[in-house]
Amino acid sequence: xxxxxxxxxxxxxxxxxxxxxxxxxxxxxxxxxxxxxxxxxxxxxxxxxxxxxxxxxxxxxxxxxxxxxxxxxxxxxxxxxxxxxxxxxxxxxxxxxxxxxxxxxxxxxxxxxxxxxxxxxxxxxxxxxxxxxxxxx
Amino acid sequence: xxxxxxxxxxxxxxxxxxxxxxxxxxxxxxxxxxxxxxxxxxxxxxxxxxxxxxxxxxxxxxxxxxxxxxxxxxxxxxxx
Numbered sequence: 001x002x003x004x005x006x007x008x009x010x011x012x013x014x015x016x017x018x019x020x021x022x023x024x025x026x027x028x029x030x031x032x033x034x035x036x037x038x039x040x041x042x043x044x045x046x047x048x049x050x051x052x053x054x055x056x057x058x059x060x061x062x063x064x065x066x067x068x069x070x071x072x073x074x075x076x077x078x079x080x081x082x083x084x085x086x087x088x089x090x091x092x093x094x095x096x097x098x099x100x101x102x103x104x105x106x107x108x109x110x111x112x113x114x115x116x117x118x119x120x121x122x123x124x125x126x127x128x129x130x131x132x133x134x135x136x137x
Numbered sequence: 138x139x140x141x142x143x144x145x146x147x148x149x150x151x152x153x154x155x156x157x158x159x160x161x162x163x164x165x166x167x168x169x170x171x172x173x174x175x176x177x178x179x180x181x182x183x184x185x186x187x188x189x190x191x192x193x194x195x196x197x198x199x200x201x202x203x204x205x206x207x208x209x210x211x212x213x214x215x216x217x
Binding site for chain 1: 152154155156157159160163164167187191194195
């Protein structure tokens, strides 16, 4: 059976979501299966018809314009496109957090189809327990 | 430089950044047949390290890494 990696995405800033998507890509390149659990501000970025506006976490304060400009120039794909590509290459599943979805009245159909399922934390922890590594990004 | 083998498939990932070229390589590899020689073009510096590491780890044959004009060409033979 393939080794597994679990990722927990809570932050909704582009840098952290992108880090998650890149690490997921690295995992599939290493023949690992990936389970990604997305909650709070992370999940908000998976809403259909979202603003798609890029934001940076506190560490990047003051550097937004410089970083955004470079990203546009170099045509860096969005975290969503990177995740889609990782899904094409390997077995990557993206799960929405049931608690936050309930809180915000979000149904699966309100979210981008890249979200495979809405699950509870119990199921995610069960997945994480069976995985080789778990990262909170 | 060793004698160059003619690739059966060229993946041009120039202009794409990490992890793009590696992902393109793996996608192309999956579609290829055993015995195919795949050539990857990348202008991303990480690829020069990442792609050969992936090729060796996946049990395939790394034919060569060649510095071209403004990009690197990585050639592999699919053996499994």
